[in-house]
Amino acid sequence: MTIAIYPGTFDPFTNGHLDIVQRALRLFDKVIVTVARNSSKNPMFSEKERLKLIQESVKGMKNVDVELFDGLLVDYAREKKATAIVRGLRAISDFEYELQMALMNRKLNNAFETVFLMPNEKYTYLNSNIVREIARLGGNVSEFVPSVVNNALRQKLKK
Ligand code: ADP
Numbered sequence: 001m002t003i004a005i006y007p008g009t010f011d012p013f014t015n016g017h018l019d020i021v022q023r024a025l026r027l028f029d030k031v032i033v034t035v036a037r038n039s040s041k042n043p044m045f046s047e048k049e050r051l052k053l054i055q056e057s058v059k060g061m062k063n064v065d066v067e068l069f070d071g072l073l074v075d076y077a078r079e080k081k082a083t084a085i086v087r088g089l090r091a092i093s094d095f096e097y098e099l100q101m102a103l104m105n106r107k108l109n110n111a112f113e114t115v116f117l118m119p120n121e122k123y124t125y126l127n128s129n130i131v132r133e134i135a136r137l138g139g140n141v142s143e144f145v146p147s148v149v150n151n152a153l154r155q156k157l158k159k
Contacts (some may be wrong), residue, residue: 004028004084004115005077007069009036011043012149013054014131016123020088021064023117032080033058034069044132044156057146074109082112089116090124 004024010017010033017033024031035050045053047068058064069076077085085105087098102114118124131141135153142150 001029002027002084003030003032003080003082004086005032005034005073005080005082006086007034007036007073009038009041009043009128010050010054011038011041011045011128012050012131012145012153013057014123014126014128014145014149015143016088016090016119016126017054018057018146019119019123020086020117021058021061023119024086024115025061025063027115028084028086030063030065031086032065032067032082034067034073034076037068037070045152049152053146053149053152056148072108074105074112077112078109085112085114087114087116089118090127 004027006021006024008017021031021033033054035047035054037047043050051066051068054066058066073085085102087102089095089098098116105112105114126144131144131153135141135157141153145153
């Protein structure tokens with residue numbers, strides 16, 4: 001059984017993230033979406049909210065687990081018996097950071113490969129940051145995020 005982990009902050013989970021999960025499922029028997037606690041980023045949604053929104057977004061999809069994680073990714077991957085770390089690559093601008101992370105993770109543990117997947121072109125300009133910004137300004141983000149996320153954004157911004 002081949003297992004991949006797909007780590008990220010997912011603040012919030014978008015259709016771009018979902019697209020990557022679907023692509024990863026074509027290559028691996030199981031994909032574990034791992035939600036980084038990432039307190040340094042001061043997220044809009046708490047880790048529990050992010051976890052729940054992803055679980056709801058992938059409901060009905062087989063072979064996807066969603067978990068919270070803290071600590072070193074390579075330790076987590078070993079614990080989960082994963083052989084690959086999946087990351088999405090949208091544009092050249094993602095590349096430098098992603099290359100650095102991939103090489104550093106390899107240095108820390110040579111047992112894993114980082115696999116980069118390109119989303120459908122329509123998601124290449126999409127990121128969680130922009131989604132949060134548009135929603136904050138009262139724009140409609142329903143075509144960019146799963147409906148549970150859209151509802152959660154509205155709820156959050158009402159407060
Ligand atoms: P980070 O892990 O840097 O906090 P995110 O949680 O936003 O970033 O994203 C997690 C992973 O998903 C990263 O590999 C990122 O490049 C990828 N990703 C984010 N948005 C998209 C998108 N629209 N299409 C494809 N991949 C994406």
